[in-house]
Amino acid sequence: xxxxxxxxxxxxxxxxxxxxxxxLVLRGEFRSGERLPELALVELLGMSRTPIRxxxxxxxxxxxxxxxxxxxxxxxxxxxxxxxxxxxxRGTLEALAxxxxxxxxxSTSFLAAMSDxxxxxxxxxxxxxxxRDFLAQYCQFNTQFHxxxxxxxxxxxxxxxxxxxxxxxxxxxxxxxxxxxxIPASLEIFRAAQRxxxxxxxxxxxxxxxxxxxxxxxxxxxxYKNLQLVLQNNEAMKSLPGASLIRRRP
Amino acid sequence: xxxxxxxxxxxxxxxxxxxxxxxLVLRGEFRSGERLPELALVELLGMSRTPIRxxxxxxxxxxxxxxxxxxxxxxxxxxxxxxxxxxxxRGTLEALAxxxxxxxxxSTSFLAAMSDxxxxxxxxxxxxxxxRDFLAQYCQFNTQFHxxxxxxxxxxxxxxxxxxxxxxxxxxxxxxxxxxxxIPASLEIFRAAQRxxxxxxxxxxxxxxxxxxxxxxxxxxxxYKNLQLVLQNNEAMKSLPGASLIRRRP
DNA sequence: GTTTCCAAAATTGTATACAATTTGTATTCA
DNA sequence: TGAATACAAATTGTATACAATTTTGGAAAC
Numbered sequence: 001x002x003x004x005x006x007x008x009x010x011x012x013x014x015x016x017x018x019x020x021x022x023x024l025v026l027r028g029e030f031r032s033g034e035r036l037p038e039l040a041l042v043e044l045l046g047m048s049r050t051p052i053r054x055x056x057x058x059x060x061x062x063x064x065x066x067x068x069x070x071x072x073x074x075x076x077x078x079x080x081x082x083x084x085x086x087x088x089x090r091g092t093l094e095a096l097a098x099x100x101x102x103x104x105x106x107s108t109s110f111l112a113a114m115s116d117x118x119x120x121x122x123x124x125x126x127x128x129x130x131x132r133d134f135l136a137q138y139c140q141f142n143t144q145f146h147x148x149x150x151x152x153x154x155x156x157x158x159x160x161x162x163x164x165x166x167x168x169x170x171x172x173x174x175x176x177x178x179x180x181x182x183i184p185a186s187l188e189i190f191r192a193a194q195r196x197x198x199x200x201x202x203x204x205x206x207x208x209x210x211x212x213x214x215x216x217x218x219x220x221x222x223x224y225k226n227l228q229l230v231l232q233n234n235e236a237m238k239s240l241p242g243a244s245l246i247r248r249r250p
Numbered sequence: 251x252x253x254x255x256x257x258x259x260x261x262x263x264x265x266x267x268x269x270x271x272x273x274l275v276l277r278g279e280f281r282s283g284e285r286l287p288e289l290a291l292v293e294l295l296g297m298s299r300t301p302i303r304x305x306x307x308x309x310x311x312x313x314x315x316x317x318x319x320x321x322x323x324x325x326x327x328x329x330x331x332x333x334x335x336x337x338x339x340r341g342t343l344e345a346l347a348x349x350x351x352x353x354x355x356x357s358t359s360f361l362a363a364m365s366d367x368x369x370x371x372x373x374x375x376x377x378x379x380x381x382r383d384f385l386a387q388y389c390q391f392n393t394q395f396h397x398x399x400x401x402x403x404x405x406x407x408x409x410x411x412x413x414x415x416x417x418x419x420x421x422x423x424x425x426x427x428x429x430x431x432x433i434p435a436s437l438e439i440f441r442a443a444q445r446x447x448x449x450x451x452x453x454x455x456x457x458x459x460x461x462x463x464x465x466x467x468x469x470x471x472x473x474y475k476n477l478q479l480v481l482q483n484n485e486a487m488k489s490l491p492g493a494s495l496i497r498r499r500p
Numbered sequence: 501g502t503t504t505c506c507a508a509a510a511t512t513g514t515a516t517a518c519a520a521t522t523t524g525t526a527t528t529c530a
Numbered sequence: 531t532g533a534a535t536a537c538a539a540a541t542t543g544t545a546t547a548c549a550a551t552t553t554t555g556g557a558a559a560c
Contacts, residue, residue, distance in 0.1 A: 157335040
């Protein structure tokens, strides 16, 4: 009998390197523009250079690092404009995915799965006292909905393009959710996002490609609004992973 | 004094591996779905495993290869639909770039550079007898125009996203240009594309973001038409690099 | 005080040995 | 015959040694 659950084996050194370096950078252990010497990472992570080199290459593809001339990698910094652009790219591709879903049609069972996901978010938002793990659960279901939306396109190519666009720091769906606890208006933002989720799903069910596209683009703009809220809130900035990578306006 | 020309040094083993493996795959030395054992590539390319592994990782990011479970890489195959989707993704991002260029505005000198590039394409198309290097030169200037268009967005993020979308096999601007020599209607296709180039540039100059977006999307569709022409033309298929990766309809 | 040059140190590029894992194959037992 | 198992081969993961390159620091020259 095969194991249906993809139970994860112990992670390889390469995976540990990927997570470890990303964590170091997002924690601000290296400033933006600073080099990441391989030997320093060998010391910090306790493994050989080989998996570290692989991870550096991946993180550069991801956009978190930058290949620096003539050799080596540096931490990349992001201006507010660049983050906005990254959100725009992600939103554009997500709108494409939604349009394709509406045009090509999505199976009833798949639509039901998407609806289930939204039901869970609603249940979460109806709870009178949001618990400590509220944000974590919201992120989980929000991610799931957006992954389903990408899959709904029926195109592996689009799924890949979206995954890459969303892997840039601050460009993903949950980019600024982690610090919403610090921000007063956050609950209302979640509710607005959830209303949009429902409208997007309805438009796909109705095969209304013309309607779903602007809906998704507008939904992506929430991330941009959150960016601005966070930038104005010092408490939020303190607890934002990767805050040190953001170059404030001169 | 700095060297203005980025004269290329002798390529590293890693670069040779990248080009070499891509060439092997595009030449059809490995069938789609087939594994690429590292040691086989060591034999074929005459270098150690280290640069080969780096190249494999890059080619997988690029989309030409696929990480296969539980380990290793295989050659990826592409259905006609997937190629069409890849073109759609590229066109969507190119339209975004053009819209941003129109909205944010582009310097006069930059617009002049784009116009110069189009002048050269026109000169090429006016020649009574297209020479042997006609296609090569067309590709060069066509690539230049599309790179300038991406840059015109003013966004490094968008440039990167576009570069990645265009790196997928058959998704780039020049995807099927190399075999246009085999196709009768090709000269008229080039002329139509050039007319669109001009209209796109005019729309950007006029800051007409609403107009430039559909223009660019329509322009990308030329690649899709070329795909269909090539698929119907056996001679063209024979000389198309990577033809072996295309899964014909069942 | 500034510049130029060279040696030392640091860093990355490459090859290769070894370990761990997966795959293939034969052999044994029911 | 068929399934299970054990062993061998192939393949990838990781560490590390060595080579090539780049950076650094400082002494000497101007």
